[in-house]
Amino acid sequence: MIIQESGENYLETILLLQKTKGYVRSIDIAAALNFSKPSISRAMSILRRENYILMEANGNIILTEKGLAKAKSVLERHLVIKDYLEKVLDLPPDIADKDACRIEHIISPETFEKIKALVAEASEQ
Secondary structure, rough: OOHHHHHHHHHHHHHHHHHHHHHOHHHHHHHHHHOHHHHHHHHHHHHOOOOEEOOOOOOEEEEEEHHHHHHHHHHHHHHHHHHHHHHHOOOOHHHHHHHHHOOOOOOOHHHHHHHHHHHHHHHHO
């Protein structure tokens, strides 16, 4: 099953929360994304069913190997595209971040690799 944009956003958020807090619960995701607890609960059940996350008895949410790989991929696309928009196109950070968040879900692997190469080249200069 191909994961939808919303699922990718949840996985990316879980990864970022794990990095900053060390643990993640549904309430943390709800606060980070400004979504209702029922929305988060439904999304977590889908991600669990698709083997992207595990939910521990104490409510902690843990990325599976599959979930971690997908979350890292989404985060990499976000950061590279944001860098491209800022460094190559000279957009302000807030606009670059907002646009990167949307583009990261629809960009082809070929286009992403070209952008990644341009960002690496711009960083070397």
